[in-house]
Amino acid sequence: MNFAYSPRTDALRQHLQSFVEAHIVPRIGQWQAEVAAGQFPPSFMSDLKALARAEGLWNLFLPALHADEPGTPLSNLEYAPLAEIMGRVSWASEVFNCSAPDTGNMELLHLFATDEQRQRWLQPLLEGQIRSAFAMTEPDVPSSDASNIQTLIRREGDEYVINGRKWFITNAAHPDCKLLIVMGKTDPDADAHHQQSMILVPLDTPGVQLLRNIPVMNHIAPEGHSELLLREVRVPVSNLLGEEGAGFMMAQARLGPGRVHHCMRSIGMAELALELMVERAQERKAFGKYLHQYANIGDWIAESRIEIEQARLLVLKTAWMIDEVGTKAARKEIAMIKALVPGMHIRVVDRAMQVYGAMGLTPDTPLADMWTTGRALRFADGPDQVHLRSIASMELKASQATRGATAAFLTPCSS
Numbered sequence: 001m002n003f004a005y006s007p008r009t010d011a012l013r014q015h016l017q018s019f020v021e022a023h024i025v026p027r028i029g030q031w032q033a034e035v036a037a038g039q040f041p042p043s044f045m046s047d048l049k050a051l052a053r054a055e056g057l058w059n060l061f062l063p064a065l066h067a068d069e070p071g072t073p074l075s076n077l078e079y080a081p082l083a084e085i086m087g088r089v090s091w092a093s094e095v096f097n098c099s100a101p102d103t104g105n106m107e108l109l110h111l112f113a114t115d116e117q118r119q120r121w122l123q124p125l126l127e128g129q130i131r132s133a134f135a136m137t138e139p140d141v142p143s144s145d146a147s148n149i150q151t152l153i154r155r156e157g158d159e160y161v162i163n164g165r166k167w168f169i170t171n172a173a174h175p176d177c178k179l180l181i182v183m184g185k186t187d188p189d190a191d192a193h194h195q196q197s198m199i200l201v202p203l204d205t206p207g208v209q210l211l212r213n214i215p216v217m218n219h220i221a222p223e224g225h226s227e228l229l230l231r232e233v234r235v236p237v238s239n240l241l242g243e244e245g246a247g248f249m250m251a252q253a254r255l256g257p258g259r260v261h262h263c264m265r266s267i268g269m270a271e272l273a274l275e276l277m278v279e280r281a282q283e284r285k286a287f288g289k290y291l292h293q294y295a296n297i298g299d300w301i302a303e304s305r306i307e308i309e310q311a312r313l314l315v316l317k318t319a320w321m322i323d324e325v326g327t328k329a330a331r332k333e334i335a336m337i338k339a340l341v342p343g344m345h346i347r348v349v350d351r352a353m354q355v356y357g358a359m360g361l362t363p364d365t366p367l368a369d370m371w372t373t374g375r376a377l378r379f380a381d382g383p384d385q386v387h388l389r390s391i392a393s394m395e396l397k398a399s400q401a402t403r404g405a406t407a408a409f410l411t412p413c414s415s
Helices: 007-036 045-054 076-086 102-112 115-127 247-283 295-325 331-361 367-377 384-402 405-409
Strands: 131-135 152-156 159-170 177-185 196-202 208-213 225-236
Touching (some): 007 045, 007 076, 076 247, 102 115, 102 131, 102 247, 115 131, 115 177, 131 159, 131 225, 159 196, 177 247, 247 331, 295 331, 331 384
Parallel strands (some): 152 177
Antiparallel strands (some): 159 225, 177 196
8 A cells, every 4th residue: 555645746836836825826816806806717817828828737637638639648646646636726727727516517528528528628628628517416315325326217219308496506607607416306207327328408497597506504606506407408418428227327436436536635625724824823812822833723723733644644645545455345445535624624624713813703814714615524425423333344344254252352250
């Protein structure tokens, strides 16, 4: 088991870090001002994307990228530390064409699209010309279990007709979003894992209604976490992605690497929060002492460092396993990082907010936004409790082969 950074990865980390410091961090204020004024994407985004592509920092997330496709194919392990760097600024990933949900959608299209679908949708996504959304979750059912999804997809001749309601559909309000990958049921009578299919739906298809951009913790994301109504939406049969009944399998394939990306971006935010906390603790005095001289603040700094390092190592192990043995074999590790990392993220950011006092609640630091992101991540890709249940189930199943073997370690007291 080896998940140390290779020389290639280290070189890319340094290149990416330099790019972020030179071209992204200085524009944080401008990004906030323009978005607040209603300009989205910001005026400089296209230029930054062109610069990133020219410097070879483009489409870094896709291990199976073809030689004739734009970007640099990296393994999950190689990409993970780069996602951490991008995570330090909420919008940085888009500059490198590495932002969710486009990354997962490009992975799906790369794996399952027909030649026609690749030409129409995958190529523009790889070029960064359009954005996309993944329409799975629904308001009326616990959508972390995809078998609960109620959206119906029925075939009528050469068309599929889609009816349903989706919500928290990230990117659907982005002006450049042109494609929805919609998950729904084509055969409600099949077994639970073969009822669902995925359909490619252009966002401007008649019957697709964007009802609202849902605030998250009273925060409005400009790209949107939207509620959509799909009413008698008709698309050609050729818009089916993969095969009928394969939707559940494709969703699982999409989620493995995506959770590594989410978690490493989350670790990047926690790392920045710790850096801010350490700076503040050395600059701010209270009752005649610097904050770091108080035992509780010192403990927070130490505990944060320990928790970040633990989380990073588990995520890197998970990325390594996905590369070496595949997503299915790494499913327990994938569930563990999803349950672990958002909680760590929130704890570290919360400590930093406390050290900053009232300032930590304001837009003067990125902490409030990072806390909001961390809290939302405890639901993204499934609630913590779903992953904990899955981990426990796998542990119990694995124990059956050796059940009773621990009896030798028990020493009953003799009377």
